[in-house]
Amino acid sequence: MKYKSSTIKSKWLKTQWLLKDPYIQKYVPHTLPFNQRNLISMLDDYTSVFFKPTNGSGGKNIIRIRKTASGYQSQLKTSKTSYSTSTQLYRDLNRFAGSRPYLLQKGIRLARSNGKPFDIRVMVQKTKQGAWVSTALFSKVGSPNKVATNYNQGGTIKTFGKTMKGTDFSSTFAPSLELELKRLGVAVGESFDRHYKGFHELGLDVAVDSKGRAWILEVNTRPQIYPLKALNDKSLYHKILSYGKHYGRFK
Structure with missing residues (x-):
C-alpha cells in the first residue's frame, strides 16, 4: 500500500490556516x-x-x-x-x-533541559474512522551553539518525560503541558481538514519558552519518524507505525 497523506510545503500558507482558528492563533509566533x-x-x-x-x-x-x-x-x-x-x-x-x-x-527563547535548548514534536494521526489523535510526544534537544534543534542538524531525540525532568519547571508542569499539546495537536488536525483534504498525519514542532508558554514553530505535513529508532525504547516508533498502517506508513 502506497503512503497516502496530503503534503503542503508552504509554511506561509500553513501559518495563515493556523491564524484563522481563534483557539490556535494564540500559539502562533508573529x-x-x-x-x-x-x-x-x-x-x-x-x-x-x-x-x-x-x-x-x-x-x-x-x-x-x-x-x-x-x-x-x-x-x-x-x-x-x-x-x-x-x-x-x-x-x-x-x-x-x-x-x-x-x-x-x-524568535522564541527556548526552555532548556540540562542546559540545552529543546523543542517538542507532537505527532498527530488519523484513525481508520477519521478522528485525529495525538499519538506521540518526543523532544529534539539541540546543541547550545546551533540555530536549529533538528535531528539532521545535530540534535538529539529524547523522550518527553526525560527532557522535562531536566528543566526548571515544577513537577506538575509536564503532565499539564502534555495534555495541552495533545489537545492542540487534535485542534490543528481538524483545522487543516477544513482547508484541504487528504491529511492522515501531521507533526507539530512546538517551542516552550522559558516561562512555559507553548508556541507552534511549524506544522510538518510529512513528518519523519526514523530518528525515534535512536531511542532505546522503540515503543513510540511502533505506536506511530501501528496508527499509520492504514494510510501506508511502514517506516
Whole structure:
C-alpha cells in the first residue's frame, strides 16, 4: 500500500490556516513574509528574529538574527556575521534567499533541559474512522551553539518525560503541558481538514519558552519518524507505525 497523506510545503500558507482558528492563533509566533519593510518592523519589535525558507525542511538554511550593541548579528549553523545597519543585513539576506521565498518569525527563547535548548514534536494521526489523535510526544534537544534543534542538524531525540525532568519547571508542569499539546495537536488536525483534504498525519514542532508558554514553530505535513529508532525504547516508533498502517506508513 502506497503512503497516502496530503503534503503542503508552504509554511506561509500553513501559518495563515493556523491564524484563522481563534483557539490556535494564540500559539502562533508573529510571522511575516520576508521583505525589507517587514524585516525592519520585526527587528524593531523583537530582540531575535528567525529567517526561514518558506518551503524548507529539516532545519536547513535557517538563519537567526539578533540585535547587538553595535547593530545586528546573523547566525547560520555555527557561522556568525555582524552588520552595523539593517540595510546591510537585508542585502545579505536577500542575496542568500535568491529567488526562493523566505519568512521572518519572532524568535522564541527556548526552555532548556540540562542546559540545552529543546523543542517538542507532537505527532498527530488519523484513525481508520477519521478522528485525529495525538499519538506521540518526543523532544529534539539541540546543541547550545546551533540555530536549529533538528535531528539532521545535530540534535538529539529524547523522550518527553526525560527532557522535562531536566528543566526548571515544577513537577506538575509536564503532565499539564502534555495534555495541552495533545489537545492542540487534535485542534490543528481538524483545522487543516477544513482547508484541504487528504491529511492522515501531521507533526507539530512546538517551542516552550522559558516561562512555559507553548508556541507552534511549524506544522510538518510529512513528518519523519526514523530518528525515534535512536531511542532505546522503540515503543513510540511502533505506536506511530501501528496508527499509520492504514494510510501506508511502514517506516
